[in-house]
Amino acid sequence: MSDIRVRFAPSPTGFLHIGGARTALYNWLFARKNGGKLVLRIEDTDTERSTDESSKAIIEGLDWMGIHPDVGPYNQSEYLEEHKARAEQMVQSGVAYRCFCTKEELAAKREEAQGRKDTYMYDGKCASISLDESNKRAQNGEPFVVRLRVNREGKESVSFDDLVFGHIEVALVDIDDFVIVRTNGVPLYNLANVIDDHRDRISHIIRGADGLTNTPKQVLIYEALGWEVPLFAHMALTLDPSKAKISKRRHGEVVAVEFYRKHGFLPWAFCNFLALLGWSAGDDREIYETPEDLIEAFCIERISKSNSIFNYRKGDPKFITDPKALVINGAHLRSMPVESLFPHVKKWLEERDLWNPRWDHEEKEWFLNTVDLIRERYHILEDFTEQGAAYFTDDYPITQKAMKRIQKDPVLEKGFNLLAERYEKLEEFNLETTEQELRALCDDMDIKPGLLINGVRSAVTGQIKGPGLFQILETLGRTSVVRRLRAGSKLVGGENE
Ligand code: GLU
Numbered sequence: 001m002s003d004i005r006v007r008f009a010p011s012p013t014g015f016l017h018i019g020g021a022r023t024a025l026y027n028w029l030f031a032r033k034n035g036g037k038l039v040l041r042i043e044d045t046d047t048e049r050s051t052d053e054s055s056k057a058i059i060e061g062l063d064w065m066g067i068h069p070d071v072g073p074y075n076q077s078e079y080l081e082e083h084k085a086r087a088e089q090m091v092q093s094g095v096a097y098r099c100f101c102t103k104e105e106l107a108a109k110r111e112e113a114q115g116r117k118d119t120y121m122y123d124g125k126c127a128s129i130s131l132d133e134s135n136k137r138a139q140n141g142e143p144f145v146v147r148l149r150v151n152r153e154g155k156e157s158v159s160f161d162d163l164v165f166g167h168i169e170v171a172l173v174d175i176d177d178f179v180i181v182r183t184n185g186v187p188l189y190n191l192a193n194v195i196d197d198h199r200d201r202i203s204h205i206i207r208g209a210d211g212l213t214n215t216p217k218q219v220l221i222y223e224a225l226g227w228e229v230p231l232f233a234h235m236a237l238t239l240d241p242s243k244a245k246i247s248k249r250r251h252g253e254v255v256a257v258e259f260y261r262k263h264g265f266l267p268w269a270f271c272n273f274l275a276l277l278g279w280s281a282g283d284d285r286e287i288y289e290t291p292e293d294l295i296e297a298f299c300i301e302r303i304s305k306s307n308s309i310f311n312y313r314k315g316d317p318k319f320i321t322d323p324k325a326l327v328i329n330g331a332h333l334r335s336m337p338v339e340s341l342f343p344h345v346k347k348w349l350e351e352r353d354l355w356n357p358r359w360d361h362e363e364k365e366w367f368l369n370t371v372d373l374i375r376e377r378y379h380i381l382e383d384f385t386e387q388g389a390a391y392f393t394d395d396y397p398i399t400q401k402a403m404k405r406i407q408k409d410p411v412l413e414k415g416f417n418l419l420a421e422r423y424e425k426l427e428e429f430n431l432e433t434t435e436q437e438l439r440a441l442c443d444d445m446d447i448k449p450g451l452l453i454n455g456v457r458s459a460v461t462g463q464i465k466g467p468g469l470f471q472i473l474e475t476l477g478r479t480s481v482v483r484r485l486r487a488g489s490k491l492v493g494g495e496n497e
Contacts, residue, residue: 264381
């Protein structure tokens with residue numbers, strides 16, 4: 001059994017963001033590749049900002065992506081007492097100390113440093129208080145924070161070898177005895193995170209590069225506790241085309257995983273897109289058909305050191321998100337076996353009350369053929385109910401452009417009605433016969449076939465683009481086509497009255 005254990009440790013302070021989702025995905029890929037385990041820990045100790053709603057959104061988002069942890073989810077707050085006990089132990093053993101400096105005192109020192117244009121660092125005033133005195137003052141109820149007693153003996157720096165960024169070394173003169181427990185007794189992120197990662201036996205910490213500022217401090221905590229330091233792999237950030245960090249405030253819903261679920265991305269295709277946002281196998285491959293394909297190709301060493309660009313242009317009506325996400329999703333949508341696409345389209349239609357149970361059984365073949373026919377031009381599941389609504393309901397929208405074609409020439413009113421009549425009389429209604437009949441009618445009426453073809457397409461699908469018209473007619477079937485032609489004829493007249 002592999003000893004590889006990784007974790008995703010989100011703070012539940014908002015929705016599951018694509019940056020977080022990418023972190024979770026990379027951890028999951030790494031665990032799966034190495035036969036390791038993925039722990040999901042919800043870091044909810046910031047009670048003011050954490051919400052249950054957010055925890056739920058994170059767990060559901062990961063579940064939708066197909067990322068199922070092996071351990072958890074559990075809440076960090078369940079271990080609060082352990083964190084506190086550990087901090088107390090650190091004070092008693094001397095690797096940490098209580099600091100009784102008041103807020104005012106520290107603020108004055110900070111101001112003074114700013115006046116000298118120096119970076120403020122705690123001066124270690126309370127480091128020399130004896131443990132006896134410290135215990136007494138604490139017992140007397142004097143407020144305090146706990147600071148790590150950074151071990152500077154014979155050491156000038158703290159370092160670690162990041163699997164992505166390489167050797168990182170920070171001089172100890174740049175790190176003060178930082179706070180690990182707040183005045184209210186609650187351990188801060190750096191301490192709680194280390195304690196939990198140690199208890200969870202985490203071997204590799206794969207997280208965003210924004211974590212890099214904390215890592216040297218965390219390494220110092222591991223060392224103070226005499227614990228083995230895990231390996232770190234920090235992932236470069238994801239920025240927008242103007243090089244701004246992507247955020248809900250700036251970019252809105254498009255950075256939330258929920259947005260992709262809502263618009264009908266295929267979970268795996270979305271993961272495929274995320275995977276390439278900061279990683280590549282070193283070739284040009286962009287499509288990983290199955291999770292197994294990507295797991296096989298994935299390796300930490302190829303995580304990019306430079307920031308990746310989420311190519312979303314706010315306000316661009318052509319693309320609801322990064323065009324690459326749409327292209328990748330479209331590629332999966334078209335290339336996966338139609339049987340595998342079936343449950344996704346079914347769920348999508350069910351959620352919109354458009355599902356007909358006959359498509360599960362007696363008309364399943366029809367349904368699969370139709371999906372196969374129309375998916376050629378689609379990118380997301382939403383396209384099945386927007387551009388493709390006419391295949392699944394009589395209550396389909398007609399685009400403005402389609403309406404123009406229906407109303408292009410008054411002769412179409414007659415054309416639609418006569419075609420409906422002829423189609424009703426056809427012995428067989430199929431690809432060939434519908435075409436023959438339409439062309440014969442155009443001859444008789446002395447109109448151009450293109451005019452009628454475009455008009456009919458617009459009337460029966462509400463769209464000006466799509467598969468070949470006669471394929472469409474065969475798929476829709478005689479009853480629908482005849483009904484829609486008659487309804488279409490009224491639209492032509494509508495404008496002429
Ligand atoms: N809760 C932290 C965050 O969401 C975890 C960072 C880490 O992975 O250590 O930023």
